[in-house]
Amino acid sequence: MKVVVNVRLKSGVLDPQGKAVEHALASLGFDSINSVRIGKQIVLDVKEADENDIKKDIEKMCEELLANTVIEDYEIVL
Amino acid sequence: MKVVVNVRLKSGVLDPQGKAVEHALASLGFDSINSVRIGKQIVLDVKEADENDIKKDIEKMCEELLANTVIEDYEIVL
Numbered sequence: 001m002k003v004v005v006n007v008r009l010k011s012g013v014l015d016p017q018g019k020a021v022e023h024a025l026a027s028l029g030f031d032s033i034n035s036v037r038i039g040k041q042i043v044l045d046v047k048e049a050d051e052n053d054i055k056k057d058i059e060k061m062c063e064e065l066l067a068n069t070v071i072e073d074y075e076i077v078l
Numbered sequence: 079m080k081v082v083v084n085v086r087l088k089s090g091v092l093d094p095q096g097k098a099v100e101h102a103l104a105s106l107g108f109d110s111i112n113s114v115r116i117g118k119q120i121v122l123d124v125k126e127a128d129e130n131d132i133k134k135d136i137e138k139m140c141e142e143l144l145a146n147t148v149i150e151d152y153e154i155v156l
Binding site for chain 1: 084085086096099102103106108110111112113114115116117118119120121122123124125127132135138139142143144
C-alpha cells in the first residue's frame with residue numbers, strides 16, 4: 001500500500017528555496033502570491049500489514065531518517 | 079488562502095534520492111518498504127480570489143516554473 005509522508009519546515013524556520021521561488025514567480029508577473037514554502041513529499045510503497053503497525057513503523061522512520069525534527073514537521077497520510 | 083502543489087517524478091523516471099532513502103531505511107532495519115519516491119510539496123499563500131481564477135493561475139505557474147513537465151507531474155490541491 002501507498003503511504004504519503006509530507007515533511008515541511010516548521011513555521012519560523014527560514015526557507016531560502018521558497019523565497020527564491022517567490023521572487024521568481026513575482027518576476028514572471030504572478031502578483032497574487034503572498035508567500036511560498038517548499039517541503040518534501042515522500043511516497044512509500046509499504047508491504048500490506050495492520051494499519052496501526054504501519055503507522056508506528058512510519059513514525060519511527062520519520063524520527064530516525066525522513067525528517068529533521070529540530071526544524072521540520074511531518075504528517076503521515078495513510 | 080493556502081494552495082498546495084504536489085510535484086512528483088513521472089513513473090519510469092529514475093529517482094536517485096528515493097533509492098538512497100530506500101537503501102538507508104533497509105540498512106536501518108525497516109524491511110517493510112518496497113520502494114520510495116520523493117517529490118516536492120509546494121505550499122503557496124495566495125491572495126483571495128475566485129477559485130477558478132486561482133486554479134488557472136497556479137496551473138500556469140506549474141507549467142512555467144514549479145514543475146518540469148518533461149519528467150514531473152503536478153497536482154493542485156485547493
